[in-house]
Amino acid sequence: MKRIEMGLTLGLCLTGLVPKCVSQTHDAQRPNILFIMSDDHGYQAISAYKSGLNSTPNIDRIANEGAIFTRSYVTNSICAPSRAVMLTGKYSHLNGKVDNEGGFNWNQMIFPKLLQQNGYQTALIGKIHLDGLPQGFDYSNVLPGQGEYYNPEFIENGIRKQIHGYVTTLTTQYALEWLDKKRDKSKPFCLLYHQKAPHRNWMPEQKYLNLYEDRDIPFPDNFFDDYSGRGTAAHTQEMSIVKDMMWGHDMKFENDPYTGKPTNLAPSIERMDETQRKAWRAAYDPRNAEFKKKMPYGKDLAKWKYLRYVRDYLKCIQSIDDGVGEVLDYLDKNGLTENTIVVYTSDQGFYLGEHGWFDKRFMYEESFRTPLLIRYPKEIKPGTIINQMVLNLDYAPTFLSYAGVAPQKEMQGESLRGILNGDTAKWRDAIYYHYFEYPGVHAVKRHYGVKTDRYKLIHFYFDIDEWELYDLEKDPHEMKNIYNDPSYTQIRKELLKKLDALRLKYKDSDEVTNSFLPKKKF
Numbered sequence: 001m002k003r004i005e006m007g008l009t010l011g012l013c014l015t016g017l018v019p020k021c022v023s024q025t026h027d028a029q030r031p032n033i034l035f036i037m038s039d040d041h042g043y044q045a046i047s048a049y050k051s052g053l054n055s056t057p058n059i060d061r062i063a064n065e066g067a068i069f070t071r072s073y074v075t076n077s078i079c080a081p082s083r084a085v086m087l088t089g090k091y092s093h094l095n096g097k098v099d100n101e102g103g104f105n106w107n108q109m110i111f112p113k114l115l116q117q118n119g120y121q122t123a124l125i126g127k128i129h130l131d132g133l134p135q136g137f138d139y140s141n142v143l144p145g146q147g148e149y150y151n152p153e154f155i156e157n158g159i160r161k162q163i164h165g166y167v168t169t170l171t172t173q174y175a176l177e178w179l180d181k182k183r184d185k186s187k188p189f190c191l192l193y194h195q196k197a198p199h200r201n202w203m204p205e206q207k208y209l210n211l212y213e214d215r216d217i218p219f220p221d222n223f224f225d226d227y228s229g230r231g232t233a234a235h236t237q238e239m240s241i242v243k244d245m246m247w248g249h250d251m252k253f254e255n256d257p258y259t260g261k262p263t264n265l266a267p268s269i270e271r272m273d274e275t276q277r278k279a280w281r282a283a284y285d286p287r288n289a290e291f292k293k294k295m296p297y298g299k300d301l302a303k304w305k306y307l308r309y310v311r312d313y314l315k316c317i318q319s320i321d322d323g324v325g326e327v328l329d330y331l332d333k334n335g336l337t338e339n340t341i342v343v344y345t346s347d348q349g350f351y352l353g354e355h356g357w358f359d360k361r362f363m364y365e366e367s368f369r370t371p372l373l374i375r376y377p378k379e380i381k382p383g384t385i386i387n388q389m390v391l392n393l394d395y396a397p398t399f400l401s402y403a404g405v406a407p408q409k410e411m412q413g414e415s416l417r418g419i420l421n422g423d424t425a426k427w428r429d430a431i432y433y434h435y436f437e438y439p440g441v442h443a444v445k446r447h448y449g450v451k452t453d454r455y456k457l458i459h460f461y462f463d464i465d466e467w468e469l470y471d472l473e474k475d476p477h478e479m480k481n482i483y484n485d486p487s488y489t490q491i492r493k494e495l496l497k498k499l500d501a502l503r504l505k506y507k508d509s510d511e512v513t514n515s516f517l518p519k520k521k522f
C-alpha cells in the first residue's frame with residue numbers, strides 16, 4: 001500500500017469510521033503458514049538430501065524453491081516430546097513432556113494460541129500424539145495416539161469416528177478440505193498438516209504395495225556394527241533390525257515362518273475390508289513364500305530383514321510425497337504460493353540400518369538430525385542451503401517472527417528468519433540435547449550432551465555413568481568413543497565447559513534431571 005493511502009486509512013480508522021480496517025489490511029499482508037510434518041521420516045529418505053534411496057519430487061520442490069537445512073536437529077529424539085518442543089518453543093524439562101508416556105499440559109502457551117490471538121485461523125490435522133482436546137486451534141481433526149494406517153479413527157473437534165481409507169490420503173484430504181471450505185478466508189491461516197507415516201509398522205498404501213520390490217537398496221557401511229569402541233548404551237539397546245524386529249508386525253508374516261504360529265500382524269489385517277486385505281495378501285504372500293523356500297540365515301537373514309523394512313518404509317513415504325504435491329498444487333491454483341510459508345520436517349530422524357538399527361532416541365546423528373525444508377518466495381531465495389545448526393526449538397519463534405507476533409519471553413529457541421536471509425554472524429556454535437525415556441521401549445539409556453560443529457559429547461546416566469566423545473570430522477559415523485583419548489584432553493575440557501554453559505542457559509541441571517527420574521526402583 002502506498003504511504004498516502006495508508007495515512008488515509010489510518011486516519012479513518014482513528015476516527016472510528018472504518019472499524020477493523022487496519023487489521024484487515026495488515027492481515028492481507030501477513031503470510032500464511034503451512035507446517036507439514038511426518039513421523040519418523042529420516043533425511044536419508046528425501047531425495048533433496050541426495051541420499052539415493054528414493055525419489056520425493058514434491059518434498060524436494062520445497063527445497064528447490066526455498067531452503068534446505070543440512071544441520072537441523074531435535075532436542076529430544078522422540079515423538080510426543082518433540083512435538084511439545086515445537087509447540088512451546090521450550091525444552092522438554094520446561095514444557096513438562098519429557099517422554100511419550102506422561103500427559104501434555106495444553107494450558108501452557110504454544111505458538112498456535114499466539115497466532116490465533118493475533119488474527120490467524122489455525123488448524124491441526126493428522127497426528128499430534130498429545131492427549132486431550134488440542135487448544136489453540138479453530139479446527140482440529142486428529143488421530144488418537146499413534147493412529148492406525150488402515151481405516152483409522154479421527155477425532156474431529158472432539159468427536160471420534162472411524163473413517164474408511166488409508167491414513168496418509170485421508171489426512172491430505174482433510175487438509176485440502178479445510179483449506180478450501182472450512183477456513184475463514186478473510187484471515188491468514190496456520191495449518192499444521194501432520195502425517196502419521198512412515199511410523200512403525202510401515203504399512204504401505206494399496207497402490208504402492210509393489211513399489212521398490214525390484215530395486216536394490218544400498219546398505220549403510222556400518223550395517224554390521226558390533227558396537228566395539230562404544231559404551232554400554234549402544235550394546236544394550238533393543239532396536240536392532242536383526243534381533244528386535246517382529247515376524248508379524250514388522251516383517252508382515254501372518255504366521256511365523258519358523259514356528260508356523262499366528263503372529264501379531266492380526267490386528268492390522270483385521271482392520272482392513274475385503275478388498276484391502278486381498279490386495280495386501282496378493283502382494284505379501286508370494287514374497288513370504290519365496291522367503292520360506294530359501295530360509296536365509298546369518299548375514300543373509302539380516303539383509304533380507306533390512307530390505308523388507310526399508311522397502312515398506314519407502315513405500316509409505318511415497319504417499320506422503322503425493323500429499324505434499326497435492327497441497328502445493330492447491331496453493332498454486334489458488335494464488336496462495338507467494339504468501340505462504342511452507343515447512344517440511346519430521347518429529348525426529350530415524351535409523352535406516354545405520355549401526356544395524358531402526359527407531360531413534362540416541363544423540364547419534366541419524367536420529368538426532370531431522371529434515372527441514374522451508375519455502376517462502378517473498379523472502380527466501382530458491383536453492384538456499386543453510387549449514388548452521390538449528391533446532392526444533394526454533395520453529396515457534398520462526399513462525400511468530402514471520403507473522404509479526406512477539407514470542408512469549410520464556411520461549412528458548414531463536415527465529416530462523418535471520419539466517420534464512422543470510423545474517424549468520426551471531427548464530428549459535430553449539431546445541432544441547434536431552435533424552436529421558438528409560439526404562440522404556442527399545443531400552444535406550446537416558447542421556448544428554450552437546451554438539452558443536454565438529455565434536456559431540458554425550459553423558460549416559462541413571463543406571464550407568466558413562467561419557468562418550470566423537471570427532472565427527474574424522475569419524476562421521478560415530479564408531480569410536482575418544483573420551484579417554486589423551487590427544488583430546490583439551491577438547492574434552494572445552495566441551496564439558498560448553499555443556500555446563502548450555503545447561504545453565506536452558507535451565508537444565510542435575511536437580512532438574514533427577515526430578516524426572518522414575519519414582520520407584522525397577
Ligand code: SGN
Nearest residue numbers: 040078079080100200201359441442
Ligand atoms: C511404538 C513403536 C516403537 C516406537 C514407539 C515410539 N512400537 O511403541 O517402535 O519407538 O512407538 O514412537 S510399535 O510396535 O507400536 O510399532 S514415536 O514416534 O511415537 O516416538
Ligand code: CA
Nearest residue numbers: 039040079347
Ligand atoms: Ca516419531
